[in-house]
Each structure stands twice: as structure tokens, then as C-alpha cells.
Amino acid sequence: MTNREKLKDLLMDVFLIEPSEFRFDMMRDEIESWDSLGVVSMALGIQETFGYHMKPEEAVAIKGFQQIIEILESKGIKFDE
């Protein structure tokens, strides 16, 4: 499983997004389940899946899924497989 697939599975699981509606360019405003507890859940999921501990202010500032990829890539986690 590629990192992109792992991230997709994680985000669908955290925000309860159906496979048919998921897009990597989805923004926070489009996802009603992206609330404050969702941010915590997402950050813990990223740590579990990719080993990167996201700081709270970093997690809160994320506006869309693409930004998560950018953050993880900046930490050396590859998404161009």
C-alpha cells in the first residue's frame, strides 16, 4: 500500500468520508465532520500511520488534505510513489 493510499484510508476513517466522495483536494469547509475533535483524531492517526507527531497548532492550521501531504513530504515522507 502506498503512502497516498494509507493517507486516504486514514482520512476516510477519521472523517467518515465515503470512497465515492473522497478527493485529495477536499478542503476543511467541505467536510462537516472536520471539527476540533476531528483535528485531534486526524493528528493521532497521522502519528500512528506515518510516525510524525503533528504539533497542535500545526494540525489546527490545516485547511485541506493536500496540505497534509505537503507537511508530511517536508518531513521526508514520500507521496510520489
Place this chain on the structure above:
Amino acid sequence: MYILYENEVKRSIEKLDQAWESLETFLFLSDRSGLTQEWLNHTLAQIPMEFKENHFILLTSGSTGRPKLVVGLRDRAEKLASTLHSVQESEPVRETIVLLPLTYCYAFVNQWLWARVNGRKLILTDGFGKPDNVYSALKNAQDCMVCAVGPLITLFQNHFSDDVSFPGVKRLHFAGGMFPQTRMNIVRKYFPNARIYNNYGCAEAMPRLTVRNAEESIEAANIGKPIPGVQMKSSENGEILFRSDYQAVALYDDRGLFAPGDEDWVPTGDFGELIEGGYWRIKGRTNEVFKRYGEKISLPQLLESVSEVWTGQAVFYRERDPSGEEGHVLVLAPEVNREQVNALLQMFRKLYPRTHWPLRLESVVTIPLLHNGKTDYGTLAIMQDKIMHWRQRL
């Protein structure tokens, strides 16, 4: 004062009649009550002289799991048995089959005492500990009344094939938890000729407060109207309080004695409200409604939503999340597939904020039950063979 054990009564039901007819107060106790002799001695020693004659005592653990002795006055209980006969339209009933432990207040008053007061036949079984005996008793039933709790429906399904029915059962009562409204099609298949009732009460009421014929509402939470001799109201925080001609005269637990006066309002431990037509709607046990991150969570309400998309059994048990906030775990039985899990999760997403979502969604082959047929939440919480299908990462 003495203890009469359930096993003695199973061997000879006359022992219970003798106890009822003798002056001395007795405690009617399950052989597997889990109480130590020390606890019993200590608690019984606190019972004052005024209750040592003409009373009876039953044990309840209530929703808290804390053992509690409930003291009833025999005259009051007999009056209740007469009232129940009338409001439950029991005149055509000739016998009653006991599926629940007789030490359970509901079975004790609604069946044993009812049969005694109204001159009906009492048929004891060992419940689903011996399903063959249950089957033959129900098959041979004639103009019979049965008292059940919701989880027994699953035991019927587990033990009896789809083509089995018990036409001799004419009255079927449910109590001890939410009325199984969404499973009425199954119940009616087994009991095609039964008039079905939702009974509501609590051990403190010894035990009945309301009754509703199943047809009077499609809402499981509708517990019906107070029976004659019972008054109900809501407290300021929404808890149901009652006064009853039949209520227990005293309650003992490890906090001591509570002896309500006739004019006192007694809490039922449930939230509820009076609705149109004089009916009462229950909103859940006071311990089933709680705040999570400031949001009010009602587990009965969540269960109603779950039942819209899941037809099997579903229960919640309580658990704190790692940040110390109260939360809840949803357990399904018997088995669940990925599609069903997704349907449930999408229901939560559409109808509720994340605070209301369960911490985890789990399944078990069988929901563990207490000896009185109610869900054993303690065991459920620590069972090792639960399958986890989804979790919030909190």
C-alpha cells in the same frame, strides 16, 4: 427475619407461600447473588423492628451495580397484584409461565404474587438455562401470561427455529429496559395470539408504575400511563419522580437507609417527560444521559438511531476516553459486515456531531446477560473476544 433462597423455592414453591403467610419478614434471595454473608449480616442487622414482620425483602442491583435491599409491605404488594390484574386485562388468563428468576421483583409481583392473589396457576421453568423446558412449557400453554425482558427475544431466536410459535400465550409483558418496539415482528411471530404490553417501573416502586398496550404507540420510549394508585411528575432536571400506593417502604444499600414517607416523591433513576394523551416518554437512565465535551449525550436516543440501520442487538457501555471525558462504546451482536458498519458510521456522521459518535464500534457473538435477562455491562466492558470494527482516535 430470615433468608429464603431461590433454590429452596424451586424445589418446593410452597415454601414461598408459607413465607408469605407467616408473620416474619423474609429476604427472598438468588443463590448466586454474589453477596457475602458479611454484607448480608451487616445490612439485615440495620433493618428496624417495624419492618421485621409482615414485610418481604428483595435484592436489586439497579443500574449502578450497587446491591440494594428493597423492603415491601405485603398488603401493598397484594393490592398491586389486584390492580395489575385489572389494568393488564388478565381475567381470561389461567396460568403464567416464569422465564425470569422469581427473585426478580418484576417476576415476583407480576407473576408469583399475581397468580397467588388471583388464583391462577404458576409454572416455573429454569429459563433459557434449560431451553427444552421453556419450549415444552410454552407449547403446552393455555391462556397463558408470560413476563419477559427485551434480550430474551434473541434467546428465542437462538434456540427455536423460525417456524415455532406459541399460540397459547395470550398476554406478553416486557419490562426491565427499553421496550423492543423495533423487534415486534419477531415477537408476534413467536406469540401470534398474545396481547403485548410495555411495563415500566423500578424496584423502589415494588415494582410497577405504568402500562401500555404495544399498539398504543410506535415509539419504544413511550412507557404508557400511570396505573391507578400511582402519581408521576418530572423533577426540575427532568428526572421522573413517583408516589405510589404500592411503593417500597425502605431501601438499604451501603450508603444506609432510605425510607420514603407516603408524601415523598421518589426518584426512578430515569429521565422522562409527560407527553400528549397522558403518556410518559422515557429519555433514559440518569446514568445513560451524560455530558461529553459539554454536549448532552443520550444513549437511548442514539440506540433509537442505531436501530434505524441495524436490526440486530445493540448496546452501549460507558468508558472514559484518554483525556478523561465520559464516552460510550457501541457493541453489536451477533455479527456485522463492513457494509453494515459503514451504514452505521454514516448514520452517526449525518445525524450527530462527533461528540456523539462512539469511541469504538465493536461486535460480539452474544451480548452477555445477567441472570435476570438484562445486559451485563460489567462483563461486556471487559470481554476479551470483542471484535473492533472502528475507533475514534482520541
